Amino acid sequence: MxxxxxxxxxxxxxxxxxxxxxxxxxxxxxxxxxxxxxxxxxxxxxxxxxxxxxxxxxxxxxxxxxxxxxxxxxxxxxxxxxxxxxxxQRRSEVRALRALARTGHDPVAESWAERSDSRVSAEAAQGELAGAIAALSAGDRHVLLLVAWADFGYSEVAEALSIPVGTVRSRLNRARRKVRAALGNADPTHVHDFLEVPGRG
Missing domain, CATH: 1.10.1740.10 (RNA polymerase sigma factor, region 2, helix turn helix motif)
Structure with missing residues (x-):
């Protein structure tokens, strides 16, 4: 039937x-x-x-x-x-990111490896990036990862999180700045791909 x-x-x-x-x-x-x-x-x-x-x-x-x-x-x-x-489950996420930062190995690690290429040491860069993201506030991390991994524009992030577009922009800028600073302002290819997302309204 x-x-x-x-x-x-x-x-x-x-x-x-x-x-x-x-x-x-x-x-x-x-x-x-x-x-x-x-x-x-x-x-x-x-x-x-x-x-x-x-x-x-x-x-x-x-x-x-x-x-x-x-x-x-x-x-x-x-x-x-x-x-x-x-x-x-923020604590679980932060624990996983910190474990990856510390050891270079974690069940979530393969997600970070997708961002690497032959020009960088994937394991080392994964750890540094994971540690930097773990140090972000929950709000900044939500915005950064919705843009980077869900491919959301600013207005979509604003709608998803019920915050103004201006707040999305400020959180994203702050998150990018903190991650770059934590990485010593280095710009390995996968970090560039991860952070340099064109602004979309």
Whole structure:
């Protein structure tokens, strides 16, 4: 027996449809679960990412009636929920980053290695970068990693974190400055790729 057709159209329309047909919400999961999982895994490791992803969509489903239908794209909303859940595990994230900074080895280490190339010592640079990011405030770290890993523009970060665009800009500038200072103002290729994200409104 065939099930109902998959919901289609903008995310807001899918959420609206799900108010009457809850199974339609599964379309948002199909669209974004892999990306949310990847983002959470880079920050907390694979094991925690499974829980963060499941909890993100559960929270989104439970609060979908409050979604602002004027926003056709639900991606910032979902990442904002994920960021809040990750924030509740801030100690775990900071511990993982500090372990990587100290030893060069951590379950999250492969995420950092993706940013390296043959021109730098990946292990050494990973540790330095991880230590610098661990030292950031939670707010600055959220902004930096949404820009660097979720490829969000300023307005999307602002929407995800419910903060003004000006705050996004100041937090991002501060985070970049602190990370560069912690790295001795060095600009290894993968750090350049990590930090030099063009401003997008």
């Amino acid at each position: 065939n099930g109902p057709p998959a919901a289609s159209g903008p995310d807001a329309a899918v959420i609206s449809e799900s108010l009457e047909q809850p199974e339609a919400f599964g379309e948002l999961y199909r669209r974004y679960a892999a990306d949310i999982h990847c983002y959470a895994a880079r920050r907390l490791g694979d094991a925690a990412a499974d829980d963060i992803t499941a909890d993100t969509f559960l929270a989104a489903f439970r609060t979908r009636m409050r979604y602002d239908q004027a926003r056709p794209n639900a991606r910032p909303w979902l990442y904002g929920i994920a960021a809040n859940l990750i924030g509740k």
